[in-house]
């Protein structure tokens with residue numbers, strides 16, 4: 140006899156099997172104590188400015204390819220733990236900007252230094268905003284007209300105001316939220332330290348070099364479950380472009396793509412340990428301009444964020460705890476013969492004066508003061524740990540910290556955070572030499588020499604110690 144339905148107990152089971160998945164899916168998510176607020180401001184200057192990043196530019200910007208933004212996300216765990224993340228479409232963050240934001244953040248909003256995290260996208264098509272550093276000495280002061288100097292100073296002032304304003308705006312926008320973490324990968328970053336047959340390291344694509352292709356994503360949903368903000372990271376220089384147009388490069392395109400895909404969402408890009416990584420191809424290839432390539436890399440990164448969200452985001456619970464402290468990095472002295480190479484025929488008077496002062500200090504047996512490298516650790520319960528390091532952090536730091544901190548919490552490594560003082564090479568990179576080890580940091584004697592080989596160990600030890608201090 141045909142029985143179209145199983146007997147009663149079986150029927151109930153069948154009914155439950157059919158209905159349960161819907162019931163689970165439709166259940167309202169449990170409320171969380173998180174309160175999160177996002178805010179964004181355009182940073183694009185109103186007129187031509189000198190751009191930062193490439194020393195071969197000979198004129199101010201010639202137009203806009205893609206707008207630059209500053210964005211903020213305030214996180215409050217409802218139990219006294221809070222953090223404001225500020226992301227900037229800029230080449231870096233000066234110590235002066237960081238100090239200003241800390242000061243104003245404390246005075247106006249009662250924020251403590253460890254409650255403010257700044258990260259720069261390292262676009263090489265953003266304005267010069269550092270009136271005291273290398274590009275200024277090397278080119279800008281020599282070539283700039285008074286109106287160019289005024290435009291740069293106006294941008295630097297507007298930047299300071301905007302960042303402080305964003306702290307307040309993101310705190311004021313705080314609303315009940317849920318957090319989720321997810322991760323996928325994108326492949327356009329490649330190691331750029333190519334060993335040459337005759338010895339030495341050149342700045343060229345090196346497919347066999349180490350990379351970190353992870354794309355970590357923090358999704359912020361409102362009480363209604365709708366996406367409100369997306370924070371995502373990638374370890375790669377933001378240098379697809381090399382022209383003289385203002386642009387936020389691939390990181391800007393990725394943010395814009397996501398904001399178009401999710402209307403009303405604020406997308407924030409966090410640069411990872413991409414100090415020795417470049418986006419490839421770059422600077423144009425046959426049939427494609429550099430602007431088209433930047434758009435493609437941005438789309439690839441946005442697609443990785445979509446993929447991460449489709450995978451299976453994990454809920455992120457509090458409490459939020461953060462700690463910020465410097466690792467003190469010692470310098471190896473430059474040989475006296477190297478210092479004599481900084482002469483007036485090839486260098487500006489400022490650089491020559493620094494070389495002479497360094498040589499005199501060496502003669503007196505003095506060692507340069509160590510550099511404080513900010514290490515910022517943010518722990519979101521046992522679900523997510525973010526380690527954000529100052530400087531142009533090379534990829535070895537991310538790979539090592541992800542290995543050493545592996546555990547129940549997802550590990551997110553950011554570079555270019557809180558201050559960008561130049562490159563932060565690893566022990567391996569220092570031993571190999573090349574641009575990220577010595578060349579970039581000592582080219583204009585912004586640093587008195589290369590970092591000592593234990594720089595990596597000091598930074599990693601600081602990260603471990605800070606994380607231990609945050610254990611419940």
Ligand SMILES: [Zn+2]
Nearest residue numbers: 261376414531
């Ligand atoms: Zn760089």
